[in-house]
Amino acid sequence: MTMPTIKISDFSLRKGSFQLSDISCDIYPQELFAILGKTGAGKTLLLESVAGYYAGLYGCIYLNGKSVLDIPLTERRIGFVYQDYGLFPHMTVEQNISYGLKMRRKNRSEIANEVSRMAELLSIEHILKQHPGTLSGGERQRTALARALVLSPDVLLLDEPFSALDPVTKKSLRNELLEIHNNFQCTIILVTHDFSEAQELAGRIGIMSNGRLKAVRHSDALFEPYEDENINQFLGLSK
């Protein structure tokens, strides 16, 4: 049986008055898994926990069989793209993308090649010398993806990456994400509150509500009725 890339095992976490409770879920190699839920359901908190930003109250999250907290942050091979992208505002797009390569001590020509390859892939060659403050939402999103992907991470964690974009850009970036998933063969967790986005992109979808992972379904079966009335209400399945 295939070992899950990410194994969330009875994970609970308290942050202020909010709590993630008893979350268990396996995510397999090269899977594109979506976490769907209303605002405030705990999606981002769970995603950050997968990255090891928070230590849980109970339970554990494993990356390739090892507790994420036991792996040094610099060696987790995780790419994280936040909702507002988290670009380094004092660096140009080029410096943002090359940051990880410099940390990996790649030489100058390797860095230049990798940056131009990613810039070409994501169509951002024309903004390499600009700072994030001057970019549109779509350009920032592409830059953040390029910065994360340039290191070929094992796991790509995307926190509502399309939420701030206009419909046209959103559509084109969704297609790009599917291409990236095919090309890079990484495991992706995508957090979203958009049903169609989750269904279009993911193979399986986890539905969160009030800090709990209420259900995990194949995307084809997303709109089949659930035992939990809250989920039916959220998905508009209540009569």
Add this chain to the structure above:
Amino acid sequence: MKKREPVNAFDIAAIIIVLAVAVFIAYALLSIVLGGLPFLPAAIASKEVRFAVGLSVYTASISTLLCVLLSVPSAYALTRTSMPLKKTIQIIMELPLSLPYLVLGLCLLIVFSSDLGKALRDMGFKVVFDKNGIILAQLIVNLPFAVKFMRTAMSEVDERLEFIAGTLGASRWTRFRTVLLPLCRQSVIAMVVLVWSRALGEFGATLMLVGVTRMKTETLPASIYLNISTGDNGMAMASAILIMIISAAAHTITTILNKKNRPLTRMRDTTT
């Protein structure tokens, strides 16, 4: 174009208050400038005043350097590490902010008059009645201010930016050097300028620790005090003008540096 609301009674009251305060400050400063201006050439030519300017600039520069070297790591420890008793240590570090400078000077006097102080003096490090004492007095007055200033600046930088840098392979030191510090750059510059000009004007703690001796521990504020004590009000006001010129220059530099666009240091809150 944004249309302003018509001025109301509350606005008028606020404007009157700010004008009254500004007029009072301008009057107070002008009275010194006008009174001291005729004595300024003599003051600049005076050996004592030149010594005071030199000693003030020297001690303020050294104490500012020490302040930066101590406050930046302290602020980092208070904002970015999970050290034990963090809140207590923060209160201890910032407590001197609410104490009179004379009390701080007295604390230093007691410490450096004790066996520790004597041991240090035997090793060649004199503090009491020495210019090292001026530097220490300026440091103890400014350090809590600098720590609070830098702690606030670092708290405003979103920690998730450093987390992202970590996922890209940056060590803690590299994250500090390449992300946190550049994003606090303007605050560091502002802190340096403010601390330096505060050090230049420090008197209370210095008076307690090193006293006021002509051409020995005579900083610019000490020079004002000595001249007033001997009834030489003109020279006192001329020394005050020199402090005002240096402080105004420092304030102008801070304003110019802060005018530049601040980079975005916070991400939108996406806690849940």
